[in-house]
Amino acid sequence: MPDAAISFEHALGDMTRQEWMSEVTDLIGARGSLTPLGSKHCASFVEDGTTLLVTFETHQGIQTLSNQAHPLGWNMVKSVGWSHLGVISDGDTWFRDPAVYAFFDHLVDDGFFDEFDKVLFYGAGPCGYAAAAFSVTAPGAKVLAIQPQATLDPQVAAWDRRFAHMRRVSFNDRYGYAPDMLDAASEAWIIFDPSETEDAMHAALFTNPRVTKLPMRNMGQILQTSLLQMDLLHGLIVATGQGDLTPIRFARLMRARRDHLPYLRRLLAKLDQQGRHRLLHALCRNVADRLNAPRFVKRLQLLSEAEEG
Structure with missing residues (x-):
């Protein structure tokens, strides 16, 4: 375990993307690295324990959801001693970028994921899509995806009109169809609200036998935010990474909705x-x-x- 400490109390809010990246580089120091991936993405790595959490987040989401504008995985480094790889986009890109593909190719070639005992991929919405899609690079990994899209290929998901601006982006090349990319996962958990039509239809496309679907009925369109507000997301991620998540445990956790x-x-x-x-x-x-x-x-x-x- 590296000796150098990170100041998890240092706030990074109200910064431009470039300013934020510079500050993160300084904070991480000898504990990791920050790698630019083209013009729209970057990857932040913090080394700690033998469990690796891989999160997909947007810069805007980090600024909104964290009081200190820290990547989600830093909470895990701080509280449970996991290592963290955060792949961060500028806006919702679904991480459909050759620079991101090349980055994961490089990790595979270097045997990066083999250095960890456990690997967990996490994301929500477009980031949930990416968590499922790129999990194929770490065979045996676990996946926790909230409201993931399976694809935005109009030949498959023309019924989803929410993201018409992505119609010209290819979802047919590398790391494309998220449900197929789960073939190498040990298990995957898909959280969604069945009463949200498009989310339910995407969830239905995840037919892999390794997938367990966890419905959150009547919770709406911002499940990740709701889980954070109910103080449940941290526990869900930990339980998934440790192999302790079950539908029964999830149902018990969801009793917190009674006070939400x-x-x-x-x-x-x-x-x-x-x-x-x-x-x-x-x-x-x-x-x-x-x-x-x-x-x-x-x-x-x-x-x-x-x-x-």
């Missing part, structure tokens, strides 16, 4: 739309009794008055 107001509001709106008044009343009563939730208190009063009238 964004989820409860979505559930309220859905029951309201369906006209399920008895369940609406029970939901509002339960939430009003447990949480500081004025919306539910007011709705409970209105429902009670309607019943009495």
Whole structure:
């Protein structure tokens, strides 16, 4: 384990991408490296333990989701002593860049992944796509992908109109079709909301027997943010890396939704739309009794008055 320490308390927010990369290079020092990968990507490596977490993130996401604008994997270096390789893009690129392909080719040729006892690939959305796609470079790795796209090839996913600007980008060449790239993984976990049509359709394309799908119904379009808000993402990543994640354990963790107001509001709106008044009343009563939730208190009063009238 390297002796040099990283100052995990040093904030990197409100910086341009180039300023951020320069600061990260200085912080990492002898513990690792930062490698530019063309004009849109870079890779940050911090060496620590014999478990390697490979994350795919965007510069914008790092600035938004971390109070200190640190890559997600630095939490793992700090808290559980894992090594971390972060591949970072400027915007949502799905990492479809020959410079990124060449970087992973180089890692394979150097036997980089063979130096670690365990390897875990992680990402969400376009970064979840990349986590699945590039996991093929580390046979035996585990994958945790939140709301991943399987491909944006219009011949396969023309029904997904959310990313029309990516239609001209090739998803048919190297590291292209994410479900196929999971053939070498030891296991892969796909987290998605079945009520989000496009996310559910992409999840359905991950038919590999190594894949286990973990539904988060009625959680919406920003599952990674919700998991962070519920303080669950760190535990999920650790459990996956240690081989301890199971559908039952995931379901128990998801009981935290009972205290997550964004989820409860979505559930309220859905029951309201369906006209399920008895369940609406029970939901509002339960939430009003447990949480500081004025919306539910007011709705409970209105429902009670309607019943009495």
